[in-house]
């Protein structure tokens with residue numbers, strides 16, 4: 001019967017019309033050949049492969065870099081922005097101070 005045909009012939013979790021030919025090592029679901037990727041001698045579906053490669057990729061950098069890297073960059077940008085602003089302010093101040101005193105005393 002059609003009700004138990006899927007038991008005998010497992011189908012891909014994504015393509016229900018296709019026969020499954022591989023089982024994901026990560027989640028154990030069945031997939032067709034197109035839906036799995038072979039990695040380190042085992043097959044994984046794309047979500048599991050992404051989940052597997054994500055920690056491997058990020059392990060190259062220490063955890064504090066991952067956690068604080070963005071904030072450190074933002075802080076560095078803020079600090080450099082403030083430094084540029086302060087330099088411009090000093091420049092403006094020195095330019096203003098270089099004006100003759102009578103300019104400020106009312107004699108235009």
Ligand SMILES: [Zn+2]
Nearest residue numbers: 024027045048
């Ligand atoms: Zn999986």
Ligand SMILES: [Zn+2]
Nearest residue numbers: 012015032035
């Ligand atoms: Zn499939």
